[in-house]
Amino acid sequence: MTTLFDSTKTVKSELNKQRYIASDEIATIAYLAQKLGKPLLTEGPAGVGKTELAKAIAGATGRELIRLQCYEGLDESKALYEWEYSKQLLYTQLLRDKLNDTLGKADSLSEAADKLAKEEDVFFSNRFLLQRPLLKAILSEQPSVLLIDEIDRADAEFEAFLLEILSDFQVSVPELGTLVAKHKPFVVLTSNNTRELSEALKRRCLYLFIDYPTLQEELAVVRLKVPDLNPKLAQQAVEFVQRLRKGDMRKSPSISETLDWANALVALNASNLDKNTLEDTISVLLKHEADLQKAKRQYINPPPPPKPRTDEFGKFSGN
Amino acid sequence: MESRILQLISALRASGVRVSLAESAEAFSAVDIMGIQDREEFRLSLRATLIKDLKDIPIFNKLFPLFFGTGTPPMMGGNPSDDMMPEEAQQLADALRQFAESLRQRMERLMSGDQLSRSELEALGQMVGLNQMDDLRYQNWMAQRMMRALAFPEVREALKELMEQLQQMGMSRDRIEQMRNMIQQNLQGMREQIEQFAGERIAENMSEKPRGEGVDNLMNRPFHTLSDADKKVLQHEVTKLAAMLRTRIALRQKRMKSGQLDPKATIRANLKYHGVPMEIKHKDRVRKPKIVVICDISTSMRFCSELMLSFLFALQGQVRKTHAFAFIDHLESISEDFSGSNADEAIQSVLWRMPSGSYNTDLGWSLNDFQSEYMDTLNGQTTLIVVGDGRNNYYDPRLDIFSTMSRRASRTIWLNPEPPYLWHGDSDMPKYAPLCNNVLKVSNLRELAEAVDSLLAG
Structure with a gap:
């Protein structure tokens, strides 16, 4: 109930x-x-x-x-209902004898018509309604x-x-x-x-x-649906996905893709999220070539960070 | 509480959110069910019933705390002299005495650690003309003016001085530091209080503001005199127009029948002939209308391009097979930009991507682009709509391409904001016009509506 x-x-x-x-x-x-x-x-x-x-x-x-x-x-x-024409047609054919019986006893044409009208509902009933x-x-x-x-x-x-x-x-x-x-x-x-x-x-x-989940929510989902993934890796994975979403992707990875990825990591028996694992599995998360390239450039093989500026004016660059 | 909710609703409406009567009634029944004990649940029940669009959620989030508070009153630091030794209090009083009377009162007020009272806030608001404000964009400005009325900047300076003096008078460093923190927090608390009050008052004013002028009036105003709020109202009208255009085109094309047999309908229709197929039924092939729109968004058209683009956007939402192009000096397909659901964003992205220069409109070249890449979008089912003033800066108008295009399309319609008597100078309109099925002047929404009407009546 x-x-x-x-x-x-x-x-x-x-x-x-x-x-x-x-x-x-x-x-x-x-x-x-x-x-x-x-x-x-x-x-x-x-x-x-x-x-x-x-x-x-x-x-x-x-x-x-x-x-x-x-x-x-x-x-x-397609969404509501349809009359089942072929079934209606079949029934008319098969019931012809019965119809003759019913109508045969009628004395006049109008009586027969009345009788037929009474039976009309048979053909437009729920029986022939395709739900x-x-x-x-x-x-x-x-x-x-x-x-x-x-x-x-x-x-x-x-x-x-x-x-x-x-x-x-x-x-x-x-x-x-x-x-x-x-x-x-x-x-x-x-x-x-x-x-x-x-x-x-x-x-x-x-x-x-419903927006993309927060880190904690997504982690909870991953832990619930992919319990085999070790907690540390799950944390790393979710953090990575959250970071990808912040980047400007053509198609950000969804929760279902995170779950697919988590499953992939389990299947590959990955122990931590190193560069090779990432490169091998990232196509589970990103489905556009451009996004893939971008992610590889930005997150997997990031260019060396620019040397910190040590000159005097560097101090004021924030203002 | 009820009147508060009603005020929120009218403030939402004043900010351009469409809230129907049914929805506000629903908000009340939702609140009845969820109660008002849990603030978060109360907020969500209002939001779920009143707000039906992602882009309206930020407006709601901004207005809600203005009517129902932020949930936490601003923290005040407390009065630093509460736990002072007598001699320290004496020092403080001595130091304070050196400031002018008015400044001293203000400093003492700030150090008392009490929140501003309602009447104090009212008075401040009165002073800076808060009651005339009915737009939340002024909230920060108003709050700043109120703080200035409290002499915040001067007081802050004076406090710095006070601290220095106290230090000279030999008060302990820790004590001064503690005092500074408390005062800092008092300042912050008051600032929050003032901001909240300014927001509340403005929101209340918004909810009392008479409704904007009717759509009817707006329709007659030329495009370039419209304000942002007006444009929002008009965008809705534009959507309606696009829907109308779609149904009319669909109707025109639906009446045509193609030769494909519809067995189901045929059997049914011929039951009356004992199954002998006397009447043949054809499938009503619902021919989906196709539209190709080329829109000029150059400088001379900027004033109306936003509205025209929103018309295109609405059209694309209605007619799936719409190919939209924009041009200035070359042609770009903008259908991709319009695939989202936010009109403003889409329009901004197009206008941002194609900034207008000066005197660089070149329809001829754009037509050349069209010919080389998109000619296949035009066929016998396509209606070609060109939006522009035909001012070509004396470049080659490429009439050859245009005539091919209009031959390939089933209809060619030109919407021009300029009336025919202005078609001179660098306008190539007189040359293009004979190649179009219709040329219509469209410089306000009424004319756009009429254009759509007359286009489709025939």
């Missing part, structure tokens, strides 16, 4: 049990989203654990996770967690289409009428901030910005 969070502390500890380390900020806002019954819009750079958060929430509450991955050109029939993620989340018998991933990839029209669902948790299917959610799903939207989302969508959500 589903358990809900009853304070920010439980959010934190429950997420922790799902091996997700939530900061106070994440815990507070997630708790608030659940309390207010509002969708949670998380933004932040790629790979900081936005999708993980939704998974962890689903795990912690014991709810089913229903995921909708957005992409350009995503439309209603896509959104409808599934709404019709689900059990409360669920709906993850709408990378909403910024979908077109602006799709956002508009989501509004009804996000504010009222209902959808209109022309043939069936309005379907209202039995249980309000816990909705998490993620966005990589590649374009600005519409005001209307933002208004309906609570906003959570």
Whole structure:
């Protein structure tokens, strides 16, 4: 059965049990989203654990996770529902005899039409409705967690289409009428901030910005997920990643890349972070050639530091 | 508390953050749930409900402590004479007596280790005209003026003198050092108090400030008379325009049908004919509109290039297949800059990368660049939009390239801030104009809106 969070502390500890380390900020806002019954819009750079958060929430509450991955050109029939035409067609063919039976007894044409009209619902019922993620989340018998991933990839029209669902948790299917959610799903939207989302969508959500973690947070994540890495090396590795992020990279390494790297270090049985190990493994962290070259220049083979100036004027250079 | 939250909300609005009524109502219900005991949770519940954009978070972080305090009152050092020996106190009193009356009072005030009272702060604020200020950029300046009104610099000098005198009078070094530290801390405490007060008062003034003039008025103002705040309002309008442009283009192209069979729709449509395919349904190929924009950001266009660029930015957000180029003396693709989500940053990066010189606009050469590298972006589905005044400094206008371009594109539209009667001198506009499908004058947002309208109506 589903358990809900009853304070920010439980959010934190429950997420922790799902091996997700939530900061106070994440815990507070997630708790608030659940309390207010509002969708949670998380933004932040790629790979900081936005999708993980939704998974962890689903795990912690014991709810089913229903995921909708957005992409350009995503439309209603892929996100919401579709009539299963071939099945409908098959049924019409197979049920022809039965139809003849039903209609055969009719005395007049209009009576037959009436009878047929009564049966009409058979062909437009849930039986022939192919549920896509959104409808599934709404019709689900059990409360669920709906993850709408990378909403910024979908077109602006799709956002508009989501509004009804996000504010009222209902959808209109022309043939069936309005379907209202039995249980309000816990909705998490993620966005990589590649374009600005519409005001209307933002208004309906609570906003959570997840940034790159601090040194301690990231270290905690590494220790939790890669327990085999020795603590000293973990510290060094995380410090190195944090330093890379400060540099001007085309694509800064994300947490997931830090974890990959940590795993790589374990696999290579590295004992400390020397120059060779770094050179061999840094491609796990950086995915752009330009970044790689830069990192090698700046951090692995740094040019000899300029000689400290000893002349009199050197003293004033800071001012 | 409630009125305080409302003030915060209006101050946010005054700083250009869009907070809707629904959101402020939500902030209240969030606060109801989370309570106000935990300051951090209180802050987060307001932030999560009111702020929906990364770039607005710093504004919130600045305003929040101004309305709800920083959580820690400024530390005061205490009164150094509290634990002095009688003879030391006597020395201090003697030393102080040498200063002028007004200065002495101030020094004593500073040494008392008490915080400034509300009424003292009010009086100071009154003195420096704090009540007229409604922009946080003045916070530091105001705080400095208030400190000057307290004669901080003079007092500091005088204190130095005082210490020297005390030393001469034979007070112990440790005692003087201790006194110096205490006074230093008192000074720091007061400074924090003053800064906080100045910020609070300005923020309150901001929240009372009447709302800025309506969008309607702004739309009629020429681009070069707009202030930063106005531009922010307009950027929103510009986004709307771009959305409009997108839907119109999409509609025009959607109506066309291509020959691909849609089996699903065909079966369904022909159920009524007992499955005999009488009506053939085609796939509605939603042809994605493609736009190529070439924007002049040279000196003569600078006043409006920021707005035009934000239009391009919005357009790129709406229409994925937008290729945006900017030119001064050569052409550069700026689509890359616009791939982020922050309009201001993107625009600044473009303007910074392509600084304008004097008299170096060269559209002809830029067209040459276009021909050699980007000609393949133009095809039958492309709408080509040129933004510029066509002032070419008598360089070769390269009409040959331009006519090829306009032939390849399905439509060519020129947006020019100058009306036709100004097209003389170094303007090559009369030569370019016949090659375009439309030439429209766009010098304010209203005209930009009308241009978009008329472009797409036909």
